[in-house]
Amino acid sequence: MQRITRHLLVDEPxxxxxxxxxxxxGPVVLVTAGIHGTEIAGVQAAERLRNIQLNQGTLIVIPTVNIRAYRRRERGKPDLNRTFPRRSSDKAKHRISRHLFALARRYQPEWCIDLHEANGFYRLDRSKLGQTLIAYPNQATVYTAKxxxxxxxxxxxxxxxxxxVKQGKLYGSFRTAAGAVLGCRAITVETSMQQPRAVRVQYQVRIVRALLREIGLI
Ligand SMILES: [Zn+2]
Structure with a gap:
């Protein structure tokens, strides 16, 4: 048995x-997508994950964090993923990131999984991020991602x-804010844009489901 409730993160839009x-x-897990409006596969995967059956715990899903950018198929200006706080005394620098960060503070998820997309293939060119899981440095997080x-x-x-699997800190990003300020185990998922959308969505869904299995929610 589970209960699904819908809430507003931002009222306009x-x-x-x-x-x-x-x-x-059980554990609380937060899945976010659409921080960047051009990264569609994560949004579509997150929409599908709303129907998941949990064994235990709580899953919070935000399919389209930056809905205005998503509708325009823009990355978003400013780049939301550079507006999250660097330390607990900082405030997020954008209205949407402020709301998202307040929500994360309220629910205190053990895990934050942020769905993105990137160019290229990391295994072909190490300067690209496509087909990576980026962990905020933490032994347990890296182990699970691997x-x-x-x-x-x-x-x-x-x-x-x-x-x-990569490890990294990118100040201003949600992953790094969740890891550094809230102490979450935080992972960014990056599928490569150089693949058909259906393939990318499938990877995103499979990755999140596999993470939730490792964490024990499903
Ligand atoms: Zn992104």
Missing amino acids: ETSYYVIRASRE QVVAGLNQSITKGTRKFA
Whole structure:
């Protein structure tokens, strides 16, 4: 048994988030997508994840954080993923990031999974981020990301299309704010834009589901 409720993150433009609560207590996980309006696969994957069946815990899904940018198919100005606080005394520098960060503070998720897309293939060119999971540096986070990538890569035949795990801090990003300020285990998922959309959406869904399995929600 679980309960799904819809709430507003931002009222204008109307931006929803969903709280899926299993009857059994467990970890709280926040999944965000659409911080960048051009990165469509994450948004579509997050929409699908609203119907997931949990065994325990709470899943919060925000399919389209920057809905205005998404409708215009723009990355967003300013870049929202540079407006999150660097330290707890800072405030987020944008109205939307302020709302998102306040929500994350309120629910205190153990995990924050932020869905993005990038150019290129990391295994072909190390300066690109496509097909990576980027972990805010933390041993348990990196371990979990590696488990997920190892499983997923078994089904990817072409070497350059396989995923890799990176670690990094990018100040102003949601991942780094969630890790540094809130102490979350934080991961950014980056599918490569140089693939058909259906393939990218499928990767995003599989990655989030595999993470939720590792964390114990499903
Ligand atoms: Zn992005």
